[in-house]
Amino acid sequence: MRYGMAVDTRKCVGCSDCVVACQTENNVPIGYCREWVVEVMDGTYPQLEIEIRSERCNHCDNAPCVRCCPTGASHVAEGGIVLVKPGKCIGCGACIASCPYDARYPHPDGYVDKCTFCIHRIKNGLKPACAAVCPTKCIYFGDLDDPNSEVSVVLKKRKSKTLIPEAGTVPMLYFLI
């Protein structure tokens, strides 16, 4: 079992619905977010291209945030999901500094918070809130070890990339290009 996600940059319109759905689902306080949307434009008028990506924690196989956590609050849970135990977190911010994707933020209650792949939902057979809400259906989620999961199928069919692969983090968040 290895959870992973693929975001189709050809379909994503950058509406940020994933951001709002994540905030409401997980009670992320207003002013903070566990995911965000990046738009990269290239070219000169009128020869232009845009890539739009819905980004979040990459739930890396080789997660620097877990390695550098002094208390063990950052840990790898079932299915490779990288989580934080708020009770064990001292808010030192080492993980925030170590994450090349800047996927973590200091929660006002004094601990570090991040994407959980909505583990409370997937345990109940639901998709993460971002994947469930996306109007363009551009977020694919599932078990990468299962060749028939929607994420495995789409990754087999389409060309994809990960972000900052040179960091050696082995991300589980893919972008279909």
Add this chain to the structure above:
Amino acid sequence: MTNRRDFIKITAYGAGAVIMGGGFFQALKAFSSPEKAGKLTVDFTRTPTYCEVCFWKCAGWVYKNQDGSIWKIVGNDEDQHCNGRFCPRGTGGIGMYYDGDRLKTPLIRTGERGSQVFREAGWDEAFEYIASKMQLIKETYGPESMALFTHGSGTVYFNTLMRAYGSENVAEPSYAQCRGPRDEAFLWTFGEEAYSPEITDIRDTRCLVLIGSHIGENMHNGQVQEMSDAIDKGATIITVDPRFSTAASKSKYWLPIKPATDIALLLTWINEIITNGYYDKKYVEQYCLGFDQLAEHVKTYTPEWAYGITTITPDLIRKTAREMADAAPAVIVHPGRHVTWYGDDTQRVRAVAILNALLGSWGRRGGFYRPAKLNVPSYPLPEFPLPSRVWQDAFPGKFSVAMGVVSNALIDASIPENNPAFPVKGWIVSGTNLINTIPDQPTTLKAIQNLDLLVAIDTMPMEITGWADVVLPECTYLERYDALRISPHRKPAVALRMPAAGPMYNSKPGYWIARELSKKLGMEGYFPFEKQEELLDWQLKQIGSSLDEMKKAGVKTFERDADDLYFMPDEPVLFPTDSGKIELYSAYFGQLGFDPMPVYTPHEEPPEGFYRLNYGRAPAHTFGRTANNPNLTDLMDENSLWVNPKVANLWGLSNDQYIWLQNQDGVVSEFPIKIRITERIRWDSVYMVHGFGHAQKQMKRCFGRGASDTQLITRVMVDPLMGGTGMRGNFVTFIIEKADREVAS
């Protein structure tokens, strides 16, 4: 410690990356309590609703926390409008409910009109005040001197109130400021409008042509979803837009057209399709009227002619015409939605309709489907009194094609010198912020100063409430029942909205407000049910359902009476036009003295140092009404001005610099706007998202954030056919320093 903002700046901003959603703004008023944040909650109850953040009206479920507070809103899987997926605005709709800046209690003006001096009042007192003024207007001028401006769910109740009172002056700005030209164009071509949601069969199309339509930035949910499906299936998208919109970035062909020249392109496409024999000959023969006149009319409009006007190369015009023909009839030349651009808008959309007719897409799979709407009986009400005048009497010979009431005409009719015989003296304004909705603000304000009564009904202290005599706080859609949603779609369906929570503060549902006011006016016979749920239950029982059933289901979808989503091959179709055919040539327009077929007329171009002001939408917002919503402000809290790098260079502008805009009439934007230098815009235009630059201090999150396009639209090109307000003929220049600089705190 780096935060995400800095990180992006370092790694990607230089390459043109922009964070669109999320950020590390320090929350001003985070409403999530610390105990609640991060803790998983269990849903014990869910109640059905349909969304009121925009007009798409997606049906969904409201979930609550254990303590009864509203947790989240998600789409209803059974709903054709959303297929279980809400858009960001719908998902963030809870912000409307939790917004601490909401109107909280009725207000009665005590200072000069517009001075914003009010006292708090009770509901009964407010109703007494309104009723006495309305009686006085009726006695002095006649009931026809009252007008209603309205948008959204409240329309049905306040319309009943106005009709019972004796006035048919009920205007929705969604007509003359938005969809009107499109609806008339399709009506006078096919005999039917394009409906809402649009009957575009995008999910099965092979070619989608967007003319200034920025689907994806306008989050018309079902359309965005189907465009994504079409991308998956490999459909060709052709986007005509002076700006590299999100849709343009998903397109096989982007036609970066010179603004205001769309009709030249459309006529040329029509010519290409006729001359090369690309049109659907059988369809045209069987269903269309006036083909020969059309062929004659367009024969001089060659791609080379169009090149000089539109700046689109002849090769690209030919290729795209061929793409449409190859996909036909599974092709959609999209009718658009906000189409009030240059004053010849009905004619431009007529050209769109004609193009669709030639390609045989109307009534065909992948083109336009036949909508089905549930027939839900209305409760029988007493006859409405017959007004002795209607709004058009004030404008003899004008707007003869208008099926809707022209809001800007009603405003003009409220200025005594324009209309001595038929003065409009009282307005009820419900759910529409006229100040930022109707262009040419000075005229609106002049009209307001001549009124005897102005009542504003809203959930938020929008600008219009500042000018009102009486302000009535409506509760949000999450706190009330409303009329059943019965929209046309592929299958007939009904959706229920019920309250997820009781009204906050001293706010009340629109139904209750209209009914209580009707009692004061002695018209309660028009509101026979004390509670709206009794009326809904009666209606639902007429169609074999009930309120109880709908509370559990939220949406009920029925099968079509017949398998007739598309025309059958060779089906004899009687189109509801004068001739019973699709009218390529409109004899009726000819009789009225208008062009029977669309004609290209050059429009004025920006003078030196000025740029055409274009405006549009962002996915996180619905016009100005969401500008203060805490969840959505978190995504986007101000608009920016898109400027081409060449122009920025000329003026020495830099990214994130705040400047003011001045239009051709000398109007300067009240607030500064942030510069966004981008290759995505032409050098002859600038672009901003509509709905920002709010001047109402009570809306603390959005006050003074960004600039208002409406304020800068003082030149209005009125569509002579139906009164639509063309708003894209305004030109602006930059003001780098302003003496009386006022920056919002």
